[in-house]
Amino acid sequence: MDQVYYGTSTEVIEELMSLGGSSGGARPKANVGYNPKTNELIHGYNTLPDGFNHWIIKFPGSEDPQDIANIEYAYYKMAIAAKITMSECKLLESAKGLQVFATKRFDRVGNDRIHMHSMAGLTHDNFRISNIDYGHIINIAFELEQSASAREKVLRLAAFNIYSHNRDDHSKNFSWLMDESGKWTFAPAYDLTYSSTAINEHSTRVSGEGTNPGRRHIIELANEFSINKPEEIIDQVQESIAQWPSIAKECGVSKVSINRIQAKFLQLKD
Numbered sequence: 001m002d003q004v005y006y007g008t009s010t011e012v013i014e015e016l017m018s019l020g021g022s023s024g025g026a027r028p029k030a031n032v033g034y035n036p037k038t039n040e041l042i043h044g045y046n047t048l049p050d051g052f053n054h055w056i057i058k059f060p061g062s063e064d065p066q067d068i069a070n071i072e073y074a075y076y077k078m079a080i081a082a083k084i085t086m087s088e089c090k091l092l093e094s095a096k097g098l099q100v101f102a103t104k105r106f107d108r109v110g111n112d113r114i115h116m117h118s119m120a121g122l123t124h125d126n127f128r129i130s131n132i133d134y135g136h137i138i139n140i141a142f143e144l145e146q147s148a149s150a151r152e153k154v155l156r157l158a159a160f161n162i163y164s165h166n167r168d169d170h171s172k173n174f175s176w177l178m179d180e181s182g183k184w185t186f187a188p189a190y191d192l193t194y195s196s197t198a199i200n201e202h203s204t205r206v207s208g209e210g211t212n213p214g215r216r217h218i219i220e221l222a223n224e225f226s227i228n229k230p231e232e233i234i235d236q237v238q239e240s241i242a243q244w245p246s247i248a249k250e251c252g253v254s255k256v257s258i259n260r261i262q263a264k265f266l267q268l269k270d
């Protein structure tokens with residue numbers, strides 16, 4: 001049986017960090033129960049006690065900058081400003097003062113699971129050798145949700161990933177949720193943060209362009225799928241990302257990281 005932990009978030013984070021965390025992706029992560037009222041964390045429980053919800057905690061990897069959690073938290077704030085739906089996220093602090101990124105699980109309600117499928121799973125896409133385009137995601141979003149707003153949600157997220165230099169936008173980073181009646185909806189966005197890839201291209205192309213997509217490609221996609229007012233979506237996203245220096249500062253991102261990321265934004269195509 002797993003070791004069980006119960007305590008204040010600072011204590012439990014410190015203990016989980018010393019275990020190294022299990023990794024289902026680039027960074028070590030832990031599934032925890034979090035009680036926002038008492039700021040208590042638990043780990044290793046099969047059933048959560050009253051007052052606790054399922055959250056995921058992401059720890060910095062060994063190669064990551066110290067403020068990686070702050071950077072992801074600032075991206076969460078920018079995404080919300082850009083009208084992108086995300087599950088609640090928080091910065092939590094370990095006893096030694098290291099910040100970790102925490103996100104409330106959108107595939108759990110209390111102790112119940114919500115059926116979730118990723119773009120990779122639905123389309124049998126091997127995300128490591130993927131060849132997908134945002135157009136494929138828009139297509140599936142519409143097939144599953146049967147509403148024009150589904151297409152717009154994906155386009156907005158594509159614009160956000162482009163202008164915030166989130167290039168690790170592979171097919172496991174988009175999902176859908178199915179409710180008890182069988183109705184599908186595009187899941188809240190997750191894993192939005194500054195990222196490059198080995199070849200410094202987007203993992204998901206934008207109307208065929210992976211290297212440096214911009215406004216022209218977003219509008220091409222919008223036209224292809226009859227999405228209204230793409231310029232408005234682009235402007236809203238760009239306005240939110242223009243707030244990077246101030247949002248990042250509020251979130252505790254270091255001056256060095258603020259400038260490094262800002263410099264990358266300036267190299268992007270409009």
Ligand SMILES: Nc1ncnc2c1ncn2[C@@H]1O[C@H](COP(=O)(O)OP(=O)(O)OP(=O)(O)O)[C@@H](O)[C@H]1O
Nearest residue numbers: 024025026027056087103104105106107172190191
């Ligand atoms: N808020 C959430 N609710 C439910 N599931 C989530 C949430 N956030 C992340 N996940 C799930 O956890 C997985 C890992 O999270 P995330 O993508 O943020 O980590 P990562 O280590 O940065 O991944 P990557 O391998 O893409 O670099 C996601 O692919 C998704 O399935």
Ligand SMILES: [Mg+2]
Nearest residue numbers: 025172173191
């Ligand atoms: Mg991911």
